Amino acid sequence: MTAWRMLGAILAIALAATSPAAAESPRGVMRGTGDLGIVIERASGSVAVVETTTATRLYTVDGLGDLSHASAVFSRDGRHAYVFGRDGALSKVDLLRGTVARRLVQAGNSIGGAISQDGRIVAVANYDPGGVRLFDAETLESVGEIVAAGADGDRSKVVGLVDAPDHKLVFALYDAGEIWVADITEPAIPTVIRHRDIGRLPYDGILTPDGRHYVAGLFGEDGVALLDLWRPADGVRRILDGYGRGQEPLPVYKMPHLEGWASSGGLGFIPAVGRHEVLVVSLTGWTELGRIPLLGQPVFAVARPDGRQVWVNFAHPHNDAVQVIDVPTRSVVATLRPGRAVLHIEFTPRGEQAWLSVRDADRVDVYDTRRLQRIAEIPAQKPSGIFFTARAARIGY
């Protein structure tokens, strides 16, 4: 063994001793699930199960496939996470046992999912072959499908899939330029209301926290499509024309997710596309009220649960920073520098902590949101999305 190899072996042992696995908590323990969550470890196809009461990584669940762009929803009892992989896989992770309870590859390429209001049906939005597939949340058996064909009869990619009140799903058809509202009370025979000609190439969609308004971003146009689910007969209207383009459009380094829209006290905080700004929008009139200058192109703008702060992360080359907006004054009050590639922000349910994925540091940082100070750090391999079980109790995730 050469000296270099020996050094390598010693380093490997030292790393193993300090790796997350070395300090794992016992699995299968009886405990509450309200303070649990998962962190997506993109490169290794695993998730870390974490708990927020003591900011601890509990254990690693492996074997989840391609987790680039992965997201998750939770069972209504908070015990299981349903992880949607980019490779079309749907994995049901048992947070108490730290195991993959069930798993199937349900499509060739998928882009997120939702869980029905009653928690009985998990829905997956697919790129290939398009459409929405419905699964029994307990068994993952297929219980239905919504074939998403546009007016021309061609199948369409589905994006922006969310659950809505009264056992509905809402989603957008990327290729067809439509928004559909499906009633899945009987998943084998879903009934669908189609809104056509909503604009070209909707690429993502979100629901406001009250479950009333669905908003779809349009890749093919400079504006946003809005549907009021309380007034479906009014149809879809266009809002925020010009929101993505200024007089001198900038190159877009990363398209902001619409789930990165923050909502606070009747205001929306919306990452501008390609500009170093967040838009402030009235959620009643859906008009722009102003803009807040930032240090880079925003990706996610996430409101603290009480709406008093909005935390923003950025596209390259400013993705080492997080800025905190004070909502009452609509101004930036802090610029944090957690490290390179801050990919996601998740607040604890009552907002006392913010958890940040710092990908290139292989670390999740936990901040006290009042003092704006880091209070803990948790090892994670190339962490991206962070999802806490409190999402199970929220509408539109």
Place this chain on the structure above:
Amino acid sequence: MTAWRMLGAILAIALAATSPAAAESPRGVMRGTGDLGIVIERASGSVAVVETTTATRLYTVDGLGDLSHASAVFSRDGRHAYVFGRDGALSKVDLLRGTVARRLVQAGNSIGGAISQDGRIVAVANYDPGGVRLFDAETLESVGEIVAAGADGDRSKVVGLVDAPDHKLVFALYDAGEIWVADITEPAIPTVIRHRDIGRLPYDGILTPDGRHYVAGLFGEDGVALLDLWRPADGVRRILDGYGRGQEPLPVYKMPHLEGWASSGGLGFIPAVGRHEVLVVSLTGWTELGRIPLLGQPVFAVARPDGRQVWVNFAHPHNDAVQVIDVPTRSVVATLRPGRAVLHIEFTPRGEQAWLSVRDADRVDVYDTRRLQRIAEIPAQKPSGIFFTARAARIGY
């Protein structure tokens, strides 16, 4: 044994066989806690532990003392309920084991409590000897006290105690006519901001769901006190003068709880005092926008979590009814008749079910909120308050 006695014995056996205890679920099972809750059984000093996924009573936890007017909050992991009895007792109930984990009598007479934003401190509002006592949520050891003395130095009863963002508690001093905002970051040395002369005899208080506005009802005056926690320097102002009295005041059969105020899309739905109406109030301007006529004196007005419906129960002699208000049209769309003495309404976190306590029928009814139909019933002895663990993730409970 006489025939009557024999009949009595047979009936007792028959009742025991059909009583909730006879069909109890096994305790101490590993499971998620996101779909659990408790039902207060006032007459027997017990709580029923329930789960909402299959609408099932799991087991009974006895020995909780005087539960008239009892309320509860939950640990941040959802495993434990802290039950506040009227007799000054604080009981920590383990929802997974179905046992009383800890219990103490901490005052002579108390009126509810709260849990701090970080879940570490349980606070109890006391009538006798007044003030707020603070306990470690894990051990129930005393960790601090806020002595509530008014400007005259006399101790005051404390009411309307709620948690607020940034590790604060907010409450009202009944005798002193004050609202206090306490920072309990260091519970042994809480710091307090006092708002004096807020009006006579505040009898209850609530926080808006975003944690921004604290509202206290005034027994001694015909109006309501409002504090904007984002602008504490503005102090407390009076709103809704005349809300409790019309030109011909009616006798008040039951004072509405302020926690019965519903909030939906920037609107508040507030039970009028003594009148057969709910007031519709703007939560931005805090002005009255209108009134909705009802069949009796409202007690609780509770919004479905998506805000599209408000459910209202009533004081005697109309307490057998529940009316459902459709928020878009601001009109009553259904009058349900569950049975005599409907005391409380609790929605599942995403709103697909409403649970109603029907005291005189010894039953909790579960309604599908879309079809407005009863879908299940659960036995409970003289049920009053219903509390689900999702409250652990909400602000101001």
